[in-house]
Amino acid sequence: MSIQNPDLIINRIINENDLKRGKVLGSGGFGKVVEVTHPKFKKALAGKLVKRKPDSKNNESDLSKLVRGTHLVKINFIYEQKIDNNAYSFILMEKASALKDLKSFNNILRYENFLKLIFIKPFDLLGDNLLRFLFKQIIEGLEVLNRGNYAHFDIKPENILIFPNIILKLSDYGLLRDIKSISRNNEIKIPGGTKGFLSIEYYKNLDHNIKENEAAKQDFFALGATLFFMKYGKDMIKVYRENRQNKDEDDYLKLADYLVDEIQNSMNIIKTTKTSEKDFIDFIISLIQFNPKDRANFEEIYRNKWINKN
Numbered sequence: 394m395s396i397q398n399p400d401l402i403i404n405r406i407i408n409e410n411d412l413k414r415g416k417v418l419g420s421g422g423f424g425k426v427v428e429v430t431h432p433k434f435k436k437a438l439a440g441k442l443v444k445r446k447p448d449s450k451n452n453e454s455d456l457s458k459l460v461r462g463t464h465l466v467k468i469n470f471i472y473e474q475k476i477d478n479n480a481y482s483f484i485l486m487e488k489a490s491a492l493k494d495l496k497s498f499n500n501i502l503r504y505e506n507f508l509k510l511i512f513i514k515p516f517d518l519l520g521d522n523l524l525r526f527l528f529k530q531i532i533e534g535l536e537v538l539n540r541g542n543y544a545h546f547d548i549k550p551e552n553i554l555i556f557p558n559i560i561l562k563l564s565d566y567g568l569l570r571d572i573k574s575i576s577r578n579n580e581i582k583i584p585g586g587t588k589g590f591l592s593i594e595y596y597k598n599l600d601h602n603i604k605e606n607e608a609a610k611q612d613f614f615a616l617g618a619t620l621f622f623m624k625y626g627k628d629m630i631k632v633y634r635e636n637r638q639n640k641d642e643d644d645y646l647k648l649a650d651y652l653v654d655e656i657q658n659s660m661n662i663i664k665t666t667k668t669s670e671k672d673f674i675d676f677i678i679s680l681i682q683f684n685p686k687d688r689a690n691f692e693e694i695y696r697n698k699w700i701n702k703n
Contacts, residue, residue: 396444396481399425403442406472406483412440419493429485431470438469439488443567445480460543464534466554466564486564490557494564495527495550495619499626521673522703528620529700530561535612536691538563542572544608546583548615549590550622572608579605589628590615593683603685610685617680624673629681672699 396402403425407414415428418439429440461467472483531553538545546568554564568584575581583592583601592614595601603611621629676699679689694700 396424396442399442402474402476402481403427403440403483405476406442406474406481407440410472414440418488428488431485434469437488438485441484441486443482443484445482460538460541460566460569462534462537464530464560464562465537466562468566487554487556487562489554489562494555495553495561495623498555499550499623521699524620524623525700525702527559527561527623531563531616531619532691532694534561534563535616538569539609539612539691543569544572545569545612545615547586547590548612548619549587550619553619570608572605581605581608583611586611586615590618592685594685607685609690610688613680613688614685617677620677620680672702676700 399420404414406412407429411432413430415430415437417425417427419426424442424444426439426441429438431438466487468484468486470485472485474481474483531548535545535548545563545566547565548563552563552565554562556562568586570581570584572581580602581604583595583603585591586595592611594603594607595611618629676697679693679697682688689697
């Protein structure tokens with residue numbers, strides 16, 4: 394939900410709670426993120442303003458107390474504010490490094506290697522060893538959530554923050570769910586996600602319901618799409634980036650069929666680029682299988698040939 398005059402709301406919360414505002418760290422459809430100094434914390438924090446439905450419960454407020462791990466962003470405090478029948482949350486969390494997140498990191502690499510892209514040839518933005526180093530951290534963070542019966546449901550480059558010493562942490566717990574608490578008759582409803590990283594079954598199941606034991610497999614699909622982006626610097630499926638006007642049920646079915654074709658076409662093109670990348674391609678395919686039951690589990694990921702190279 395978009396926010397009108399986010400600065401006005403942020404300044405009000407900051408003034409009412411003895412905080413100090415710093416520079417803008419990011420902004421978008423989600424809201425706005427600014428640097429914040431809190432009297433109880435030595436380091437500057439990131440303050441993220443998000444809008445909620447007036448009668449909705451702040452999911453991050455409860456779950457942030459339970460979500461802890463080396464590769465999970467720590468939430469320090471959450472302020473609630475209601476203005477003109479609108480509900481807002483101002484979330485104070487660990488502040489990432491200047492590289493911000495994986496999407497920003499990729500953009501920096503693309504900019505620094507712009508001449509090479511033009512005058513030499515397209516190339517992998519990240520070497521495989523660095524790629525493995527980064528990706529293993531994402532998996533470890535996701536495994537901590539999984540052990541606690543949580544699913545993230547919004548894994549994507551923007552939600553993977555980079556901290557000093559190139560430590561990666563999963564962030565944005567707005568769609569994070571305790572699977573056991575929301576299960577009904579061994580089924581759960583996918584709460585949403587981001588185009589380009591949502592699984593195929595979200596579009597094929599018109600009610601967006603899945604089996605409880607398949608919840609983690611939604612995150613694995615997003616893992617595959619994220620790894621693709623990290624490797625090639627672009628989204629796996631171009632249609633996800635389009636603004637679709639028609640939201641009726643028939644459109645969901647047509648979109649699901651189209652996405653299947655797009656993924657297959659993308660993978661077929663990449664398979665012909667370098668025979669040395671076969672292990673990498675096979676690994677991505679194991680994560681984005683159309684049937685969630687066929688997607689790799691954590692044990693298979695950790696045993697994977699590509700992950701364990703070098």
